[in-house]
Amino acid sequence: MVVLSKPSPLDDHYASIKTCKPRISVFKGIPSINLRDPKAKTLIIQACQEFGFFKLLNHGVPMETIARLEAEALSFFNLPRSVKDKAGPPNPFGYGTKGIGPNGDVGWIEYLLINTDQNPEISRSAVKDYVMEVKAVAYEVVELMAEGLGIERRDVWSKMLREEESDWCLRLNHYPISQDLQALSGRKMIGFGEHTDPQIISLLKSNNTSGLQICLKDGTWVSVPPDHTSFFVTVGDALQVMTNGRLKSVRHRVMTNSLKPRISMIYFGGPPLSETIRPLPSLMAKGEESLYNEFTWREYKASAYKSRLGDYRLGLFEKA
């Protein structure tokens, strides 16, 4: 006899969520980069060319700031569903459960999308302090990227992220355990389906629960060992375009865990909506042509919100 565990707020949705064979290896090769290493800029470029992804150590964000926001997120997700629903639907900001984006994608997840410290759900100061710290790390990382690529203006990307109108958001995710369904199917559930992040850069912080997977260049999916003391840095589509494909936006996804809930907090750093996204002229070799037709960040976002999560969004902007 199969005994189902206590119903979770997401139970009514399980039937429509995809599952995946659990035979995915834990990958030991994720580059780990110390932000204070004098070689950091070179290591970051190598990591972003090969994986579009790396682990950042010694980032300097106080653990108390991280723990405080994580505790706030947990208390929010522990509220009764009827209370959380008042903070939704996420169009595009607010509380969401199961549904991701406006075009029918689903995952074993509940989340809160925030882009101001004025949100009523989570302590203002916890969000403000966290965002301030994580943005400072993002600025530093993109400056190291610019230096590593030999770009004269090291602030070329940090300037975009720093602007008052920069288009950033913070995502708090809760992936509940999925024991009952795994017992039934013997398979892991998709928490958040495969996709690339549209922005310039994303900084992800999670608790010590596994689930994040990235797709390597050869198409293999590998599990990223969790590390709650570090950030994971992801190259977004806009950075891929601005480097004319030198840095790769990485496809990634999250599978649920049968033993522990996963909590993640991700800062997505985008440029102002009016920014034109095109390869930096100073990066282009003699005679090198842009791989993409230029577009504004506003246009790319609009197109992203018309797409399904797993779509190859840059395809629409590639030159024929």
Ligand code: GA4
């Ligand atoms: C992926 C990265 C971020 O989580 C996000 C997501 C957004 C959403 O959840 O509303 C999108 C997705 C993300 C890309 C395509 C569109 C928009 C869901 C979706 C189907 C907040 C973002 O900026 O783009």
